[in-house]
Amino acid sequence: xxxxxxxxxxxxxxxxxxxxxxxxxxxxxxxxxxxxxxxxxxxxxxxxxxxxxxxxxxxxxxxxxxxxxxxxxxxxxxxxxxxxxxxxxxxxxxxxxxxxxxxxx
Numbered sequence: 001x002x003x004x005x006x007x008x009x010x011x012x013x014x015x016x017x018x019x020x021x022x023x024x025x026x027x028x029x030x031x032x033x034x035x036x037x038x039x040x041x042x043x044x045x046x047x048x049x050x051x052x053x054x055x056x057x058x059x060x061x062x063x064x065x066x067x068x069x070x071x072x073x074x075x076x077x078x079x080x081x082x083x084x085x086x087x088x089x090x091x092x093x094x095x096x097x098x099x100x101x102x103x104x105x
Contacts, residue, residue, distance in 0.1 A: 001036070004029055005078050012075070019056045022074075023049045041084050044093050048077065051100040060103075062095045 008025045015021070026049040033042045052058055058074035071079075077096055080089040
């Protein structure tokens with residue numbers, strides 16, 4: 001699973017942000033998560049690609065401030081997914097999900 005997340009991260013670093021490509025990658029990743037029965041991650045991934053589809057970017061951030069060199073909010077989101085069973089990561093992912101859902105209206 002971590003390899004699949006790293007592949008998405010490396011692709012963004014190499015080719016830059018392309019919403020359609022990222023949505024396709026997340027959709028494929030979600031199907032994999034369904035196969036291995038990770039319902040929380042399935043939901044987080046779905047909410048993320050739906051948000052990107054509506055906004056053409058990932059402009060959600062759970063931090064008030066982000067230091068230089070810390071990466072993007074989307075990179076951090078994916079990093080949290082690598083260990084979504086960790087209680088603290090899950091709490092932050094819940095915050096991301098809540099913020100992305102606020103945009104649905």
